[in-house]
Amino acid sequence: MTLQQEPVTLTEAATDAKSHLAEAAKRHLVMNFTPASKYRDDELPVFVRGEHCSVFDENGRRFFDGLAGLFCVQLGYTHGAEVGEAVREQLATLPFQTTWSVTHPPAAKLAHKLAQLAPGDLNRVFFASGGGESNEAAIKLARQYHITKGHHTRYKFIARRVAYHGTSFGAMSLNGMTDVRKMFEPLMNGVRHAHNTKRYRRPEGETEQQFTDFLLGELESLIVQEGPDTIAAIIMEPLQNAGGSLTPPTGYFQGVRALCDKYGILMIADEVITGYGRLGSWFGSTHYGFQPDMITFAKGIASAYVPLGGVIASDHIIETVLDGPVGMFNHALTYGGHPVACAAALKNIEIMEREGVVENVAQLTPYLAEKLGEVRDKHKKIVGDLRGDGFHRSFELVTNHEAKRWETDPISAADFVGKHLNPALAEVGLLCRVAIDAEGNPLVQVSPPLVMTRDDIDELADLLDRAFATATREAGL
Structure with a gap:
């Protein structure tokens, strides 16, 4: 497969490449820890630009990068030049x-x-x-x-x-x-x-x-x-x-x-x-x-x-x-x-x-803990635990609080994550790590860029709140 079959203008070439980037990746790029569904049926995001704590896809949509790429983009996306x-x-x-x-x-x-x-x-x-x-x-x-x-x-x-x-x-x-x-x-x-x-x-x-x-x-x-x-x-x-x-x-x-x-x-x-x-x-x-x-x-x-x-x-x-x-x-x-x-x-x-990036983390850690704590308290129906330190936090989700486990009835952890939580996070525009841990409970991890401000923390908490609300409602929990 080739992306370009015949000569086209610069504008047409840009449009053609843009529309085929995901297809080219699915066909030729072997991605890290990526399930087969991403190569076949699922939508594959294509990010083309970053700014501060956000990245933008090829359609211009902004996503808050709540995972700092993969726990690593300390400076966010503004200092690349x-x-x-x-x-x-x-x-x-x-x-x-x-x-x-x-x-x-x-x-x-x-x-x-x-x-x-x-x-x-x-x-x-x-x-x-x-x-x-x-x-x-x-x-x-x-x-x-x-x-x-x-x-x-x-x-x-x-x-x-x-x-x-x-x-x-x-x-x-x-x-x-x-x-x-x-x-x-x-x-x-x-x-x-x-x-x-x-x-x-x-x-x-x-x-x-x-x-x-x-x-x-x-x-x-x-x-x-x-x-x-x-x-x-x-x-x-x-x-x-x-x-x-x-x-x-x-x-x-x-x-x-x-x-x-x-x-x-x-x-x-x-x-x-x-x-x-x-x-x-x-x-x-x-x-x-x-x-x-x-x-x-x-x-x-x-x-x-x-x-x-x-x-x-x-x-x-x-x-x-x-x-x-x-x-x-x-x-x-x-x-x-x-x-x-x-x-x-x-x-x-x-x-x-x-x-003063390291000092920024130390200074804002209590505020991040406070705002994420509010999200936990608002969604006690599914949040069993919130833990972490600095700019590295995790929500552990459960449906049975006494046993501290996610029960398969009325919905399995895999179905909740795949059919409701991940789509809800995509809908609000938040990137974070969602996984099912070794004990069968969903985990939602946030570990944002270290240049995050109080306003960014407010946005992160709001996006999590909205995603949890949508996923819970759609799953009938």
Whole structure:
């Protein structure tokens, strides 16, 4: 199939391309985690422009981007020209160079800047192109660190149930999402999963301290059961995205850090989502007051304007590896530390600092919680829980509040989401993440651009209110 069969005028060509973009994508583009219906029967949105917290489709219709692209467009859609100018200058000066035994200004400057922003002695940066690559690199760095120290039995990793860490072989092995990993098993050997920090459905009357004690007790039991000398690292998101904005109880991460120190295990903070301001601090580990041995990052470092990720590791880890028999970190990526990507990230961070973007999140977090709380209270018929932190919030929907579950009668969760909630969100013009969690309940996640204002929060809450009202009414709930 071709989009253009014969010569046409510029105006006609633009119209023809516009009308066929969705068709071309359905025919030729294999999309990420996209169901078959989007290739066949469903309407496929084509977004062509962005501005502030909104994107516009090819018909000129505006949508409020309540998910910041995919938890990543920190600056929204207004600063692309400024970041683009930094990209243009870099392309004109040095469009590509590796970091294989050489360096270049953008990579050196960005590594230095990240060392200043990261907590403690996390001063060494390995660059990748995205979150999965970053977690893959962290796996290899942890393994090489322990091998260098002579701890050859330390090959296992502990992650959390329902957690998501990527789709490449090692990163997928860390995932606690059964449906994502099971068809590709067997995966990397030696990954175990502990409880996550979801409070909803915990025993009635359980205190926060009791919950923390339960989680840490189970984690230590798992370490002892597996053999402490077999565990290389524990990897956790400061706020767990999958499962719906799962926040840690008081003392949890401090307790995990203590267990890692006790048993000689490395602690990896997956900050692909929580890094670069999402929770109101530059890093989620700083926000929750704990010191990891590594931070993996991606997404927000360049507001996703260009692909970039990486690992920030402690001096001790890197020096140990460099002093080992191999004499280097035995890992490499052609695009790791790409000068254009690093230039974009430097400009992104410069704008974030200039505009006070991280401070904006911290300042407006209480107002966002208040307005979303009003939506929850107005729709108690279907909203069982609202949770999260900073600019990352999730509604868990239920029809049986006592059991905290979505019952199939009078309508299944899949039918409610597919036939009523998603169409209602499209009707009001709101982009957010809607999914059915591992326990069968619908989740609605909002994680908007970090430049959002009070007026934007009002609009976001209003759109959610209207969508919930329409979906509930149309579903007969």
